[in-house]
Amino acid sequence: MMQPLGVILAGGQATRMGGGDKGLLTLGGQTLLQHxxxxxxxxxxxxxxxxxxxxxxxxPFGLPVLADSVDGFAGPLAGVLAGLDWAAAQGADAIVTAAADTPFFPPDLVPRLLLAAEQAGSEIALSATPDPERGLSRHPTFGLWPVALREDLRAALTGGLRKVVLWTDAHGAATALFPVDGFDPFFNVNTPEDLDRATALLGAAT
Structure with missing residues (x-):
């Protein structure tokens, strides 16, 4: 497989932060999105x-901005579809998505997603971390998505599907398990308190 393209999902409504773009909040002197x-x-x-x-x-980021092609707030799968359409126009095979409000995700995200998909014989792979209570905590906005399934996804969204794992499970998505060292690397900023915690975590990491 060719090296995937990357798509940062920044389409959330940020209701718990009072609205606006969470990715444009500042953490340690730069935006969450820049992290x-x-x-x-x-x-x-x-x-x-x-x-x-x-x-x-x-x-200011100098990157293409892709709008959802599905009407209404259709959630992260609409962002995945926008990314797949962009990738198809570039002749790419796949994309990897990441959320704009998750500044500490693993620096080896892409190779581990690719390996998980290869080992499982699947075209889709989603990230997960161990969870003491549930056994596994899935992070479906951090995934590997094939361009070959974009029309299938478009049809599912047009039909009203919104929940990511309902679609990915139907396609036998693989799971890439990432270790938790002190805190979940997929910790995301949803509230002002989360931003305070992220600032503390950033300070501890530097």
């Missing part, structure tokens, strides 16, 4: 941002 770009860019062949509304607010 995500810095982690994902070295792992992919090219990079884009999925977001709706005026793309000019992301102009």
């Amino acid at each position: 995500v770009i810095d982690r994902l860019e070295p792992q992919v062949a090219d990079l884009a941002i999925n977001a709706n509304g005026d793309p000019a607010r992301f102009a």
Whole structure:
């Protein structure tokens, strides 16, 4: 497989942060989105941002901004589809997605997703971490998605499907399990308290 393209999912409504773009919040002197770009860019062949509304607010990042093609707030799968359409136009085989509000995700995200898919004989792979209570905590916004399934996904979204794992389970998605060292690397910023915690974690890591 060719090196996947990267798509940062920044289309969330951020209701628990009072609205707006969570990715544009500042953490340690730079935006959450810049932290995500810095982690994902070295792992992919090219990079884009999925977001709706005026793309000019992301102009400082110098990346393509992909709007959802599905009407209404259709959730992360709509962002995946926008990314797959962009990748298809570039002749790419697959994309890897990451959430714009998750600044500490693993720096080996892409190779581990590719390996999990290869070992399972699947075209899709999702990230997960161990969970003491549930056994496994899945992080479906961090996944490997094949361009070959974009029309299938488009049909599912048009039919009203919104829950990521319902679609991925139907296609036998593989699971890439990532270790938890002190805190879940897929910890994301949903509330002002989360941003305070992220600031503390960033300080501890530097």
